Amino acid sequence: MYYESLLKQMLPAQELHGPSMKSEPAFFRRLEQSMDVARQKRGLMYLKPRWDDSVLDLTTSDFLSLNRTGRIRESFEKELAALGDYKLSASGSRLQYGNYDYLLEVEKELAAFHGAETAWICHSGFFANVGVLEAIPLPGDAVVWDELSHASTGLGLKVSLAAHKLSFKHNSPESLREVLTSLKTMDSDFATGEKSILISVESIYSMEGDICPLRELVAVAKELFPAGNAQFVIDEAHSNGVLGPKGAGLVSLLGLEKDIAIRVHMCSKALSSTGGVILCNQTVRRAITHYSRSMAYCGAPSVPMIASIRAGYQLLRSGETQKQQDQIQEIVKYFFQTLLADPAWEEAMDEDLLWVPLAEDWEGRQVHSHIVPVKVRGGHELSLFVHMLMANMNAYPIHYPIVPKGTGLVRCVFHAHNTREEIDHLVATIGEWALEILKIERGELQNSMPNAMRRAYALQESGWKK
Numbered sequence: 001m002y003y004e005s006l007l008k009q010m011l012p013a014q015e016l017h018g019p020s021m022k023s024e025p026a027f028f029r030r031l032e033q034s035m036d037v038a039r040q041k042r043g044l045m046y047l048k049p050r051w052d053d054s055v056l057d058l059t060t061s062d063f064l065s066l067n068r069t070g071r072i073r074e075s076f077e078k079e080l081a082a083l084g085d086y087k088l089s090a091s092g093s094r095l096q097y098g099n100y101d102y103l104l105e106v107e108k109e110l111a112a113f114h115g116a117e118t119a120w121i122c123h124s125g126f127f128a129n130v131g132v133l134e135a136i137p138l139p140g141d142a143v144v145w146d147e148l149s150h151a152s153t154g155l156g157l158k159v160s161l162a163a164h165k166l167s168f169k170h171n172s173p174e175s176l177r178e179v180l181t182s183l184k185t186m187d188s189d190f191a192t193g194e195k196s197i198l199i200s201v202e203s204i205y206s207m208e209g210d211i212c213p214l215r216e217l218v219a220v221a222k223e224l225f226p227a228g229n230a231q232f233v234i235d236e237a238h239s240n241g242v243l244g245p246k247g248a249g250l251v252s253l254l255g256l257e258k259d260i261a262i263r264v265h266m267c268s269k270a271l272s273s274t275g276g277v278i279l280c281n282q283t284v285r286r287a288i289t290h291y292s293r294s295m296a297y298c299g300a301p302s303v304p305m306i307a308s309i310r311a312g313y314q315l316l317r318s319g320e321t322q323k324q325q326d327q328i329q330e331i332v333k334y335f336f337q338t339l340l341a342d343p344a345w346e347e348a349m350d351e352d353l354l355w356v357p358l359a360e361d362w363e364g365r366q367v368h369s370h371i372v373p374v375k376v377r378g379g380h381e382l383s384l385f386v387h388m389l390m391a392n393m394n395a396y397p398i399h400y401p402i403v404p405k406g407t408g409l410v411r412c413v414f415h416a417h418n419t420r421e422e423i424d425h426l427v428a429t430i431g432e433w434a435l436e437i438l439k440i441e442r443g444e445l446q447n448s449m450p451n452a453m454r455r456a457y458a459l460q461e462s463g464w465k466k
C-alpha cells in the first residue's frame with residue numbers, strides 16, 4: 001500500500017541528525033543542525049515516493065487527467081512527428097542563437113488563444129513570476145501583492161527594484177484601496193503618474209482555493225489611478241485549462257483581457273507539461289528581454305518542451321478538454337452537497353473541529369475552484385492526513401506558518417478523474433476521523449492518540465526505521 005512507502009520516508013525524515021555528527025566535518029554538521037531546528041519545530045520538507053493511479057488522487061496537478069490518460073503524450077508525439085527533422089536544443093539564450101522560429105510561432109498561437117498581444121514562453125511559471133517582478137517595476141515604483149501570494153512572488157519581490165513593497169489583505173478590494181491610497185499620500189509621483197504600481201494577484205489561491213475578485217480589484221485601481229500607472233499581473237497557475245472559455249483562464253472568463261497588463265500561465269498543471277507563459281503587450285515583452293536576467297541569461301526552452309506545450313494547447317483549443325473542465329465543476333459541487341448532508345460532518349462543524357469555507361453558499365457561485373481546503377483546528381491536520389492516507393487517499397496537510405496560527409488544513413484538489421464513489425469514500429473517511437477525534441476529546445475512548453497515528457508509529461517501531 002502507498003501509505004507504507006510514504007510513512008517509511010516521512011517518519012525517519014524527522015529524526016535529528018546533529019547529535020550523531022560530532023566527528024563529521026563542521027560544514028555538513030552545521031547544515032544538519034539547522035535542519036534539526038526545522039525537524040523539531042514544524043517538520044522538515046522531504047521528498048515523497050511516487051504513487052500509482054490506485055491511490056485516490058486529491059493532490060496531483062493533473063486536473064484535466066491529460067497525463068494519466070496518456071492524452072498529452074499522444075498529442076505530443078503527433079506534434080513531434082509533424083515537426084519532422086528538428087534540432088533538439090535551443091543551443092543558446094534568446095538574446096543569441098536560442099530565439100528559433102518554432103518557439104516564436106508557438107508564442108504567437110498562444111497569444112492568439114488567450115486574446116493577448118504577445119506571449120513569452122520560459123522554463124517554468126515560477127521563474128516567469130520572478131522574471132516579471134525583476135523586470136517590470138522600475139526603481140522608485142511600487143509592488144502591491146495579495147498577502148497569500150505564491151512563493152515565486154516572494155522571491156520575485158526580493159529581486160525587484162521597486163522602492164515600495166506592500167501587501168494587501170487576501171482578496172480584499174477594501175484593503176487594496178487602503179494600500180493604494182497610502183501610496184498616493186506617501187508620494188505625489190504616484191498620484192501624477194510619474195511612478196507606477198504593479199499589483200500582483202492570483203486567479204485561484206493555492207491554499208485557500210478561492211477565486212480572485214478581479215473585477216472589483218481592477219475597478220479600485222482604475223478609480224484611484226486614472227492615468228493608468230497602476231497595472232496588474234495575475235498568476236493563472238491553477239485556472240489554466242480549468243476556468244474560462246476552453247480553459248483560457250480567469251481573465252478570459254471575465255473578459256478582462258484589455259485590463260490586465262500581464263498574465264502568467266503555467267503549463268505544469270492542467271496542461272501536464274512544463275513551462276511558464278507570460279501574456280503581455282510588446283512593451284512589457286521588450287522590458288522582459290532587456291531587464292530580466294533570469295529570462296535572458298539562461299538557455300531558451302528546448303524544442304521538445306515547446307512541442308509539449310503546444311500539444312496541451314492543441315487539446316484546449318480544439319475543445320477536447322471541455323468535458324473534463326465540466327467534470328471538475330460537477331465533482332466539486334457533488335463534494336459540497338455530500339459533505340453538507342453528512343451527520344458526522346455536521347457534528348464536527350458544530351464543534352468547530354473542521355470547516356470548509358468554500359462549501360458555504362456554494363450554490364450562489366457560478367464557477368467553482370477545484371482546490372478545496374478542509375480546515376481543521378490547529379494540530380489536527382497531520383492525524384487527518386494520516387487517517388486519509390491509510391484509507392488510500394492522498395491529500396497533503398498544511399500547517400502554520402503557511403496558514404494562520406491555531407488552524408491547519410488538508411488540501412483537496414479535485415480532478416476530472418475523481419468519481420462520485422471516490423467522493424462518497426472521502427466524505428465518509430473524514431467523517432469517521434472527526435467522530436473519533438470528538439470521542440477522544442470527550443474522554444469516551446481509552447486511547448488519546450487517534451487510531452491511524454498509532455498504526456503509523458507502530459509500523460515505524462516494527463523496524464523500518466532506516
Ligand SMILES: Cc1ncc(COP(=O)(O)O)c(C=O)c1O
Pocket residue numbers: 124125126127129150152202206235237238266267268274275276
Ligand atoms: C500559484 C503558483 N504559481 C506558480 C507556480 C510555479 O509554476 P511552475 O510549476 O510552472 O514553475 C505554482 C506551482 O506550484 C503555483 O501553484
